[in-house]
Amino acid sequence: MCIAILNNGVKLSKQELENCWLSNDDGAGMLFIENEKLVVCKYPNEDPYGKAGKSFDEFYTDYLEVYENSSKANKPVVLHFRIATHGFSDAYLHPFLVSDNVGLVHNGIISGYGTKDISDTAEFAQEIGTLPASMLKDLSFLDVEFVFNSIYNIIGDHNKVVFMDKNGDFEILNEDKGHWVGNNWFSNDSYKSLVKYHGNVAKGTAFYDYEVDEDYDKYTWATNKPYTTDKKYECDLCEEETMVDWDSCCVECGSYIISAESDVVEKAIQEEGTFI
Numbered sequence: 001m002c003i004a005i006l007n008n009g010v011k012l013s014k015q016e017l018e019n020c021w022l023s024n025d026d027g028a029g030m031l032f033i034e035n036e037k038l039v040v041c042k043y044p045n046e047d048p049y050g051k052a053g054k055s056f057d058e059f060y061t062d063y064l065e066v067y068e069n070s071s072k073a074n075k076p077v078v079l080h081f082r083i084a085t086h087g088f089s090d091a092y093l094h095p096f097l098v099s100d101n102v103g104l105v106h107n108g109i110i111s112g113y114g115t116k117d118i119s120d121t122a123e124f125a126q127e128i129g130t131l132p133a134s135m136l137k138d139l140s141f142l143d144v145e146f147v148f149n150s151i152y153n154i155i156g157d158h159n160k161v162v163f164m165d166k167n168g169d170f171e172i173l174n175e176d177k178g179h180w181v182g183n184n185w186f187s188n189d190s191y192k193s194l195v196k197y198h199g200n201v202a203k204g205t206a207f208y209d210y211e212v213d214e215d216y217d218k219y220t221w222a223t224n225k226p227y228t229t230d231k232k233y234e235c236d237l238c239e240e241e242t243m244v245d246w247d248s249c250c251v252e253c254g255s256y257i258i259s260a261e262s263d264v265v266e267k268a269i270q271e272e273g274t275f276i
Contacts, residue, residue, distance in 0.1 A: 002083050003190045004094075004107040004162050006170060008076035009183030011067050016191040017060060018052045021045070023190040024081035026088075028059050031078040031095035031103045031164055032066050038103050038166045041066075044090040075168040080105035081190075085249065085256035086114030087122055096125035099136035101166045104128075107178075107187040108159030109256055116237045116253050124154065138165040160187045233260045 002024050005012070021028060029042040041062060047053035063079075070077050080094035086109075094105040106121040114120030128136075128151070135141040142148050142163070151173065155161060161173040162185075172178070178187040232241040237255040244260040245251055 002094075002107045002187075003081050004105045004160060004178075004187040005079040005191070006076055006162055006164075006172065006185040007067065007079060008170070008185070009181070011071070012063075012079075012184070012191070014060060017063065018056065019193055020079075020081040020191045021052050021056050021059070022050065023194050024083050026082040026084045027055075027090055027093045028079065028081045029093045029095050029105070030063065030066055030080075031105065032070050033073070033075045033166060033168055034069070036166060038097065038101065038164070040095050040097060040103060042090070042093040044093065073168075076164065076170060078103070078105055078162050078164050078170070080107075085109055085120070087117060087119030092119035092122050094121060096122060098125050098129040098131075099133065101137050102139065102141075102163060103165075104161055104163045106155075106159060106161050108155070109258070110155060110159055111258075113154075116255060127154075138167060139163055139169050139171050142171055162187075231260075231263065233257045 003020050005020070025045055027043055027045040029040065032039055032041075043055060043059040043062075045055050047055045063077075066077055078095060082093055084092070086092075095103045096105075097103045104121075104125060106124065110120040110124050113123040128141075131141055131147065135144070135147070142151075151161075155173060157174060158177065159174060160177050162170060163173075164170040172185060175185070178185055180186075230243070232243055233250075234240075235242045235250040235253065235255055235257060237253050238250060242250045242252050242257075244257055244264065248258070248260045248264045249256050
């Protein structure tokens with residue numbers, strides 16, 4: 001489910017970023033500081049399936065400039081590469097600003113938030129944005145026990161959220177669910193190779209020599225089958241039973257169906273070549 005990166009150390013390699021782009025193929029975004037202001041840049045993925053083309057090149061060119069300027073100012077860069085589970089418009093690419101001074105990216109699925117028309121992260125950011133403006137001048141709102149506990153009650157122990165303010169201060173919630181490499185933090189391993197995730201579990205390696213189903217615009221996997229099984233699951237957004245793909249997403253609306261996850265992982269293990 002996406003990858004969030006706090007880039008506060010060495011520059012990320014082109015291969016690492018390309019792996020992120022291909023493994024989380026619904027687009028990318030960056031949060032950084034310029035002229036003492038937070039800046040959000042978003043990059044919809046218009047490249048061919050399984051390719052890092054012009055869209056990625058635009059992102060990568062901008063990243064090199066942003067990283068150089070940020071590193072000179074000793075400020076971090078926050079990156080996000082998306083797999084959409086709610087709100088499938090490019091408008092819902094991360095990052096999101098909760099105020100002019102505070103932004104965030106998120107890796108996971110927030111239960112009870114989001115529909116097919118709006119992402120769970122967008123709703124989460126909007127809710128935080130209802131805090132008094134005086135609390136959102138920096139990250140000090142996280143020092144308020146009631147606010148901090150309320151946020152953790154919402155995200156649980158599996159969603160990972162990176163906050164950064166205009167001063168370059170950052171806070172990573174559920175930091176231990178990701179890992180550090182030097183001063184860079186990654187929410188999962190999809191920067192290392194072409195791999196997609198179910199929550200914190202690596203599901204399998206993407207294959208690019210597939211045939212694209214005319215009615216299905218997502219990756220198939222080693223089996224070249226868009227559906228995992230003939231079993232159907234209740235989709236809250238469609239309000240009916242539906243089959244799921246290899247991302248545990250409804251094949252009708254694309255919504256992530258948590259109840260299908262364990263079956264998909266089990267089926268993937270059975271399929272030769274699907275798991276890394």
